[in-house]
Amino acid sequence: MARTAEDYAGAIRALLPRGRIWQAEAGSGQQRLILALAQEWARLDAAATTVLDQSLPGRNLDLITEWEESLGLPDPCAGENATLDQRTAQILTRFVGASGQSQAFFIAYAAALGFDISISVISPFRVEISTVESPLYDEDWLFVWVVTVVSNTGGLSTDVLGCEFNALKPAHTYVLIQ
Template sequence: MTALYSVDDYAAALGALMPRGRVWPTDPGSTQAYVRHALARSMERLDGDAIALLADIFPPSSVDLLPEWEDTLGLPDPCLGPNPTIQQRQQQVTARFVGNGGQSAAWYIAFAALLGFVIEITEYGPFRVGAGRCGTPLAGEPWIFTWLVTVVSGDSSAAAAAFRAGISRAGNPLSSAASGRAALECELRRIAPGHTNILFAA
């Protein structure tokens, strides 16, 4: 990440703070000027690190602080498998952090979107004379608590699980054995109300 101020900016600022006098030379070739320049390099590096840290605070782009986010949210867990990629971990952290506290179909659709999926939800109910139409499945009372999840797009088992330059880092796997769809199913089953039954379309 690029620092806000350059080495020369910091060196000039340090020079302006130096006391005046014969023992405090200001010419560029003096030993003190070289020392100020060396200190300025450290300041520039810290400046860049601080900017990078601010960018790293947000879960969707977090890398250095990702373990802290996971620890705060009770992760890792079995949903992503034994060796998830950075991208999968970022998506899971974002979904756990942002997607909290709903039970409507729209809320589950939004939650799946945080994991990189577009889904549709079909809710079922028992057939009732006067309300049901020709072609409506005949179902009993237990179907009130059943819903079907259809993945429209975003089966990221290959895309999000792959190593990506600029995001992944040395030491990360080139790909993950964990299926993105399996992670989606695991996450939805985890947050679904206990009395409901989720079906996933093939």
């Protein structure tokens, strides 16, 4: 949060020594100098906040092309016709979510793209472990996980999510999107 000129003027006044000479009235040369300094510091504070905000991936629209080139975007998942919001979401997701293999990673990655998902891992039927209600999956299903899309607020299709997950998933697994 950027501080105002009055915030800085108050801080300067609080740091002044005590005594008759330092008790300047409003409108005096000393108070005008304090206000001028405070206004400049407030301007610098706002500029620094803007620079920090613009340095985040996808925030500075002037640099969106450079971020995409650096991160290998646009990728075949979203295609060439993604909206500006979708492009910035992909940049941020690609930058922050570099890698991981846990369910939590994939759920967070999907959330950054605007998807609320759940993940189910399928396991084959095991004698004395599985119940009568358990589906009869064989060993071929051992490395399959099912992604259920609960909601989609990002505007990307589930094909994009599937493409992204297939690029990030462990090589020996299969992802089914529903």
